[in-house]
Amino acid sequence: MQLTRSRVIAKAIELIEADSVETISMYRLATELGCSVMCLYHHVPSKRALLDGVADQVMSAIEVTPMPRGSWEERLEAQVRAFRTVARAYPRCVMAAVSRRRASARILRPAESALSVLADAGFGAQDAVRIMRAVLAYTMGSIVPEAGVAGSENGISARTSLRAAEFPQITHLSAELQASDPEADFEFGLGLILHGIAARQQILCTQPYGSGNTPN
Amino acid sequence: MQLTRSRVIAKAIELIEADSVETISMYRLATELGCSVMCLYHHVPSKRALLDGVADQVMSAIEVTPMPRGSWEERLEAQVRAFRTVARAYPRCVMAAVSRRRASARILRPAESALSVLADAGFGAQDAVRIMRAVLAYTMGSIVPEAGVAGSENGISARTSLRAAEFPQITHLSAELQASDPEADFEFGLGLILHGIAARQQILCTQPYGSGNTPN
DNA sequence: ACCTGAACACCGTTCAAGT
């Protein structure tokens, strides 16, 4: 089968998610694709460019949902979940993409969509940007465990050697700490943030002449 | 000067922050320390163990502030800021530490402290753990830009080629998007989350017989 | 005890050469 740039990038995404972004190499990629290492350099100028392509590919997978009918809360939630869905599907690639020196331009469309919702909700320039950044930070942070190295068994686990006297809370909450339900955890935290955003919008509505874009 | 395990780890932290966790190598580390590569293996059994040592070192730098006098909001904020301070000082090391297959045991003390505050505030087991995870996720997400590769010039930048018609919000907010004040951004988002947490505690207080640890 | 050179199996990338 003909080797193409998109086949190379697709296989790279597959390997990064199966293993990690650190352990991917042009050698392994070539082996998986059944070609020589140097063959790859005809479709991708360098490993850096390959990772740029990976970033573009996953970022453009984020759906931009218009939803002109819903409330601004529903529309914001929908845009966050669209990002979350891709971040959950490709945690290592998304983490690598966002922590890249130059962000992929493909994130512009979902960002535009989120900012548009926040503008409709009445938020000023400064608030809109900061709210988007806060939600982005939370969503990225929520995939840090999954974005770790392969076979990651993350989180605080109550070991047998843990002295209950020194860590009473962790000992007491060991069941909850060991239980892993990333989706429920994410929804809970998103609820907290959305609550905070809604409360801030209430302030805007009751203080129409306040300087909305210079908080604190 | 005598080479010790702690000198090796200290230099590793320095190199990781100056460059990145991907580009650190035993060769570079040895060169920086003025010894041979194999010499390092007398103080650290492997590169993996070296990174474990780095994780332990940075995590144990997180101050655990008792603050028995303050409100639970103040105490929680203080514990979050203590973590944030270390995360800002060593973004790449902290990101590498948290996204590690097995979390450093040194995170247990600050975790115990945060959970203790939340228990005092009246939160149930499930809520306390989820609140801690939400705050941790947000704090980790907030350092993703800094934790990127060396010389990272991150974020959405309004390029000259950006068509205003396609991205009206991003065009309009280009000044705010290009402005970078991580500390103000972090405080803003933390305020949103703390607001959401306080609102949830209000519900607990007004519904004393509600099942506090099974939300939704 | 502490350090080291040589060696091995890997990396990214270039370059001249093959069909």
Add this chain to the structure above:
DNA sequence: ACCTGAACACCGTTCAAGT
């Protein structure tokens, strides 16, 4: 046009050997 072998300067790690 598309592919490749050989080569280079790097990696992590082992092992037998030095002081």
